[in-house]
Amino acid sequence: MITEKTYINALSIEQAHSEAEKCTTGFRYIAGGTDVIVNKFQGNDNADCLIDLSEISELKQVVTKENNIEIGALVRLDDLKNYKVITDNFPSLLEAANSVASPVIRKTATIGGNLLCENRCVFYNQSEWWRESAGHCLKCNGNVCIASGGNKNCFAKFVSDTAVVLISMSASIEVFDNNTISIIPIEEIYSGDGITPLKLSKTAIVNSIHIPLNNEYKSVFKKLRQRETLEFSSMSTAVTIDKTGKLKIVLGAVHAKPIIFNGNVADDFNEILNAIISNTRIVENDVYSRSYRKEMITVFLQRSFKELSLLK
Numbered sequence: 001m002i003t004e005k006t007y008i009n010a011l012s013i014e015q016a017h018s019e020a021e022k023c024t025t026g027f028r029y030i031a032g033g034t035d036v037i038v039n040k041f042q043g044n045d046n047a048d049c050l051i052d053l054s055e056i057s058e059l060k061q062v063v064t065k066e067n068n069i070e071i072g073a074l075v076r077l078d079d080l081k082n083y084k085v086i087t088d089n090f091p092s093l094l095e096a097a098n099s100v101a102s103p104v105i106r107k108t109a110t111i112g113g114n115l116l117c118e119n120r121c122v123f124y125n126q127s128e129w130w131r132e133s134a135g136h137c138l139k140c141n142g143n144v145c146i147a148s149g150g151n152k153n154c155f156a157k158f159v160s161d162t163a164v165v166l167i168s169m170s171a172s173i174e175v176f177d178n179n180t181i182s183i184i185p186i187e188e189i190y191s192g193d194g195i196t197p198l199k200l201s202k203t204a205i206v207n208s209i210h211i212p213l214n215n216e217y218k219s220v221f222k223k224l225r226q227r228e229t230l231e232f233s234s235m236s237t238a239v240t241i242d243k244t245g246k247l248k249i250v251l252g253a254v255h256a257k258p259i260i261f262n263g264n265v266a267d268d269f270n271e272i273l274n275a276i277i278s279n280t281r282i283v284e285n286d287v288y289s290r291s292y293r294k295e296m297i298t299v300f301l302q303r304s305f306k307e308l309s310l311l312k
């Protein structure tokens with residue numbers, strides 16, 4: 001059921017922000033709407049006011065600077081392939097973007113919206129009547145996390161596919177809030193709490209995504225899912241090395257925030273694996289079992305290391 005009472009088409013970042021400050025009974029920015037509207041239909045988002053950012057042209061540009069590339073938050077996932085600087089330097093970002101949802105959805109979905117899409121759980125992403133009959137979980141005002149068997153923390157999983165790759169490349173976002181622009185590493189915006197997964201203030205607007213350009217990244221992205229299309233991640237990995245031998249591994253969909261490992265190409269693979277697996281907190285909140293998702297971490301990392309010639 002769609003419940004908003006007000007829909008505002010913002011024409012500038014400043015206007016969107018000032019409208020947000022006026023919406024005292026709750027608002028949500030909307031870009032492509034492919035996450036927001038589904039959550040609204042399922043009764044999981046009851047914001048009174050929707051502030052549409054999609055007509056703000058300055059958020060749709062891709063700019064190449066000396067040391068980085070700046071991708072506007074409203075650039076659609078399907079359009080990323082049209083920029084040579086992206087196809088030449090960041091093929092794994094394209095792969096992650098192309099793994100999101102389906103071709104039709106990617107023509108509407110934006111990269112900014114993808115970074116900020118809502119965490120998911122099989123006990124949460126259901127219709128209202130389903131959730132009522134199964135019992136409400138922590139994320140929908142219940143008392144306990146059903147997926148973890150009664151825990152008082154919410155483990156709804158972080159699912160953004162592009163974020164996994166972008167974090168592995170140490171990308172940042174440019175954020176506008178309260179008349180100030182800040183640059184924040186993407187890995188710092190996720191809280192680890194499935195109920196409130198973002199640390200950004202509610203009124204913050206993501207202007208653009210900044211990826212360092214001259215690090216000669218080599219990167220492999222992998223995604224576990226039931227079908228090749230329309231499926232969110234059951235588990236995802238991005239392994240990236242740079243020209244200095246720095247290694248960064250990021251796991252998605254195994255916890256309420258990305259799991260990050262920083263190392264070096266000379267590090268021992270088994271030690272890396274142990275460090276990563278001891279940090280993951282997978283619960284039974286997906287169509288695939290916890291143990292299968294955990295096993296696939298090793299499989300994906302082995303394959304990625306081989307593709308990067310880090311393992312024989």
Ligand SMILES: Cc1cc2nc3c(=O)[nH]c(=O)nc-3n(C[C@H](O)[C@H](O)[C@H](O)COP(=O)(O)OP(=O)(O)OC[C@H]3O[C@@H](n4cnc5c(N)ncnc54)[C@H](O)[C@@H]3O)c2cc1C
Pocket residue numbers: 028029030031032033034035036037038053073074077099100101102105108109110111112113114115116117118159160161162204205206207230231232233
């Ligand atoms: C069937 C289906 C399958 C899907 N599969 C996947 C998948 O495989 N992987 C995946 O990652 N996602 C998936 N999605 C979710 C969604 O389509 C994507 O995450 C998409 O990229 C979201 O972008 P959007 O522009 O539509 O975001 P919106 O729905 O418009 O917004 C998402 C969130 O971001 C906020 N937001 C958007 N832009 C800004 C901004 N510039 N500043 C501040 N806040 C902003 C909104 O307020 C909202 O909270 C799927 C969705 C559907 C319906």
